[in-house]
Amino acid sequence: MTAIHPGATDRRGPSAGVVGLTVNDVVHTVDLEPRVSLLDALREHLGLTGAKKGCDQGTCGACTVWVDGRRVLACLTLAVTCEGRAVTTIEGLSGDGDDLHPMQQAFIEHDAFQCGYCTSGQIMSAVALLREGNAGDDAAIAEFMSGNICRCAAYPNIRAAIRAVRDGERRATGDATA
Ligand code: FES
Numbered sequence: 001m002t003a004i005h006p007g008a009t010d011r012r013g014p015s016a017g018v019v020g021l022t023v024n025d026v027v028h029t030v031d032l033e034p035r036v037s038l039l040d041a042l043r044e045h046l047g048l049t050g051a052k053k054g055c056d057q058g059t060c061g062a063c064t065v066w067v068d069g070r071r072v073l074a075c076l077t078l079a080v081t082c083e084g085r086a087v088t089t090i091e092g093l094s095g096d097g098d099d100l101h102p103m104q105q106a107f108i109e110h111d112a113f114q115c116g117y118c119t120s121g122q123i124m125s126a127v128a129l130l131r132e133g134n135a136g137d138d139a140a141i142a143e144f145m146s147g148n149i150c151r152c153a154a155y156p157n158i159r160a161a162i163r164a165v166r167d168g169e170r171r172a173t174g175d176a177t178a
């Protein structure tokens, strides 16, 4: 259990407890109150700051991560509900090696960001989008990426990056629609 500084008020509440979180294939045990969001657990307790806190109320998508392979908004997900599930963040996207994930590389090649604050969320959504089969055309990409806001308005370049990875995957699999 986390030690509380002498004289400090213990604000963890009566029900703080140890939670096991598996993030990017690494198991962590952290002392959390049930009210702590997955985003705060990642950023404040595990030091994984790739997922960003834009709005903290589910409207921007900057905090997008995967839980059991499905994209979720980490700011609206309670960390305790992720116990025993597989959490993936941008830090774990490309596995153990130094190579970038193809979507990360495509974002660079297509200049798909300016300030970069939304980018980790955009990339986590973009990879999930392809896996979901929702990237058939630009209208579908725009619709299924609509939860990820970019205040720098890099949307055309983001869509270009997604198209590039989609078309590369189609060529690799011999998909006739490529
Ligand atoms: S920080 Fe989670 S949706 Fe904006």
Ligand code: FES
Binding pocket: 112, 113, 114, 115, 116, 117, 118, 119, 149, 150, 151, 152, 153, 154
């Ligand atoms: S690159 Fe700045 S918010 Fe998207």
